[in-house]
Amino acid sequence: MFIAPMLLEKREEPFDDDRYVFEPKIDGHRLVISLSGGRLNMYTRHGNEVTRQYPELHDVPTRSDIVLDGEVACVNSVTGAIEFESVMERFKLAKEARITEAARTRPVHFFAFDVLSVAGRDVRNLPLTERKAILNESITNNPYFSRVLSVEGTGRSLFDVVQARRLEGIVAKRKDSAYVSRRSAAWLKVINYEYADVYIAGWRKEEFGWLAQDESGRGVGIVELAVPVAHRKAFYSVARALVTGEDRAFVYVEPRVKVRVRFRNWTSGGRLRTPEFVKFIV
Structure with missing residues (x-):
């Protein structure tokens, strides 16, 4: 039952x-x-x-x-x-x-x-x-x-x-x-969250999501949770001038915008598990 x-x-x-x-x-x-x-x-x-x-x-x-x-x-x-x-x-x-x-x-x-x-x-x-x-x-x-x-x-x-x-x-x-x-x-x-600072290297086209990478340039996941509308607008107003290319799924930018995220843990593959936006790092 x-x-x-x-x-x-x-x-x-x-x-x-x-x-x-x-x-x-x-x-x-x-x-x-x-x-x-x-x-x-x-x-x-x-x-x-x-x-x-x-x-x-x-x-x-x-x-x-x-x-x-x-x-x-x-x-x-x-x-x-x-x-x-x-x-x-x-x-x-x-x-x-x-x-x-x-x-x-x-x-x-x-x-x-x-x-x-x-x-x-x-x-x-x-x-x-x-x-x-x-x-x-x-x-x-x-x-x-x-x-x-x-x-x-x-x-x-x-x-x-x-x-x-x-x-x-x-x-x-x-x-x-x-x-x-x-x-x-x-x-x-x-x-019990962990925290990390990552760079935004692009965004997903079909549904919201920011591509995140670490300081070495390695992709560590997609930030799609807890990002306020105002912060999304602020990011895009800056990021459109940083575009370096695109494909069917993503638009890529120079990774200059830094954000703090919280997440459950690092996966065995070095990815952020369910990352949530906390704030921009300026």
Whole structure:
């Protein structure tokens, strides 16, 4: 049974509040696991079934029918780091033999943070604290499943730990929140961004996006998020005099305009992951 997941709103700074529990934000992809009458189904946040992708998760450590919400991720066995690119590689595998081999050599881990139904009982209207208690009683930790750590009230100190370990961020959840299948201000995310200064080397023709490169001239991604309209206009008023050429997809300019961006992390290929504009550097 697929239940559309509860989604997070965004907050810029960590905070302390006794009305909330705080959790580390796991850098994987959302997964709803449904076990009913011996039948197991796994769904992404958009309702796409991915049960065959993760055979190592087929033995859910529970004694009853259950619907779990959580994040599936890949944990580096040597460093302990959570690797987003690795779980995306697992997600994209198509051939059965490759999936089976990857489950053995590059296993995923399911981090459970909520329970939506247990033993046929819908518990979504219960407060989060009661659902957490049910979750703790309903599943046991093992090499493929674990319950997400949560702390009460102290979001700032947890964020400090997240920064020190270079994790994705934290999630703040109202203790009294019911589970709703939509975005809700009762659940907030605070991202642990990295920052970099890059040069704009061109722009995309069909849809907005600035080509970014580092000081060596190497392309590092496309900046398309959080750029105000006024800043776009200011850039184009200057950049049109710097055009050096174009092709079907891009217009290229001399990389003289410098901007600061924030982003999730550097990819293994040396690219900015989801860069957002912060400001011009003058």
